Amino acid sequence: MTKIYGMGENKVKALDDASFSIEKGEFVLIVGSSGSGKSTLLNMIGLLDRPTKGKVFIDGTDTTKLNDNKISAFRNKKLGFIFQFSNLLTDLTVLENVLLPRQIAGTNGSAEKDARELLKIVELESQINKRANKISGGQAQRVAIARGLINRPSIVLADEPTGNLDSVTSKIIVDLMKSMAKKLNQTFIIVTHEPDHFGDVDKIITIKDGKAFEGEPLAHPEIIA
Numbered sequence: 497m498t499k500i501y502g503m504g505e506n507k508v509k510a511l512d513d514a515s516f517s518i519e520k521g522e523f524v525l526i527v528g529s530s531g532s533g534k535s536t537l538l539n540m541i542g543l544l545d546r547p548t549k550g551k552v553f554i555d556g557t558d559t560t561k562l563n564d565n566k567i568s569a570f571r572n573k574k575l576g577f578i579f580q581f582s583n584l585l586t587d588l589t590v591l592e593n594v595l596l597p598r599q600i601a602g603t604n605g606s607a608e609k610d611a612r613e614l615l616k617i618v619e620l621e622s623q624i625n626k627r628a629n630k631i632s633g634g635q636a637q638r639v640a641i642a643r644g645l646i647n648r649p650s651i652v653l654a655d656e657p658t659g660n661l662d663s664v665t666s667k668i669i670v671d672l673m674k675s676m677a678k679k680l681n682q683t684f685i686i687v688t689h690e691p692d693h694f695g696d697v698d699k700i701i702t703i704k705d706g707k708a709f710e711g712e713p714l715a716h717p718e719i720i721a
């Protein structure tokens with residue numbers, strides 16, 4: 497896909513015919529230097545913005561054909577988001593924050609049981625009823641992971657999920673995401689500046705000047721050049 501921001505002299509080609517595919521259950525990293533187009537790419541996959549040209553297929557659906565209403569519903573159902581800053585609602589408790597995407601989707605059913613289960617996996621059972629502004633940064637990011645998974649999305653998207661954490665906490669969050677990916681056969685697509693912290697993953701996509709290359713930068717002389 498291609499994404500062009502702005503018009504005339506201010507035109508920026510943030511993505512230049514970047515193309516790749518990801519299978520269910522894959523744990524994928526997106527790497528590349530600042531300004532290379534990583535967040536733009538994630539915003540396209542996350543259906544937060546539309547490509548200027550090209551298509552985004554998710555679970556066999558050509559999402560570029562959906563109108564704005566359908567896109568919102570599709571996004572809510574099929575995608576989970578984890579950001580650099582956990583973006584929790586501070587007036588709500590930990591449990592209420594995790595439940596939010598489920599309430600928006602209108603599929604409450606076993607919501608609370610599911611939320612408690614996820615909070616157990618991220619080892620926050622003891623914090624469930626605390627307000628979100630009374631927990632640490634690492635705990636908040638674990639809440640954000642549980643929230644990102646509550647609708648059992650097809651893909652969890654994360655933009656620098658450890659960018660705001662110290663290296664010890666960062667390692668805990670990375671290990672947690674990897675173990676959840678395995679346990680739940682959950683697809684993750686993660687933008688990171690620190691691929692080394694992730695150890696072995698299924699796929700690395702390097703973005704350079706808006707183009708996508710599969711594999712680490714070292715495997716591609718054209719990326720380093």
Ligand SMILES: Nc1ncnc2c1ncn2[C@@H]1O[C@H](COP(=O)(O)OP(=O)(O)OP(=O)(O)O)[C@@H](O)[C@H]1O
Nearest residue numbers: 501502508510528529530531532533534535536537
């Ligand atoms: N909303 C926007 N309007 C105009 N230009 C934009 C917009 N968002 C991003 N850009 C430009 O598109 C290019 C890619 O930006 P993007 O945010 O995707 O980079 P990135 O790889 O995520 O960088 P970083 O590692 O610093 O987060 C940059 O040149 C940026 O200035």
Ligand SMILES: [Mg+2]
Nearest residue numbers: 534535536655
């Ligand atoms: Mg970015």
